[in-house]
Each structure stands twice: as structure tokens, then as C-alpha cells.
Amino acid sequence: MNSNILIILIIFTILGLYDFRRFIRKKEPAKVVIVHIIIMALSLAIGLFLAIGKRPISPSQWIERILKMTGVIK
Numbered sequence: 001m002n003s004n005i006l007i008i009l010i011i012f013t014i015l016g017l018y019d020f021r022r023f024i025r026k027k028e029p030a031k032v033v034i035v036h037i038i039i040m041a042l043s044l045a046i047g048l049f050l051a052i053g054k055r056p057i058s059p060s061q062w063i064e065r066i067l068k069m070t071g072v073i074k
Helices: 002-026 030-051 059-070
Strands: none
Touching: 002 030
């Protein structure tokens, strides 16, 4: 199981470095790079959750947790 996670991390790192190099060469705006990094990080997190056999948290659960932290819901 750990070797699968390591392989996924290595692949994402290689793809991220390759894409980042391409962004620098094309001189993309910072917004594009930030959005790309966020999408890659979310994809990595979901991939890792699926690799360990755990379901990722649904958006409704995220919203509920945020509302509970801010005190809107008890």
C-alpha cells in the first residue's frame, strides 16, 4: 500500500515540475499558476485518499464544518 502512495507522489511531483517549467517558459500570469497548483493539490489529495481506501470528504461536509467553526450552526 505504501509503495502505491509513493508512486503517486513521485508521478505528481514529476508532472508538477514539468508543468511548472512550461508555465515559466510561456510566462503565464500568476493567477494561472496558482489555479493550476490548487487543482493539482486537490487531485493529489483525492488520489491519496482513494489509494488508502478512504473516501474524501464531500463538499457539504466541508461547508457544515466551516459553519460550525464560525458558530453559525451548533
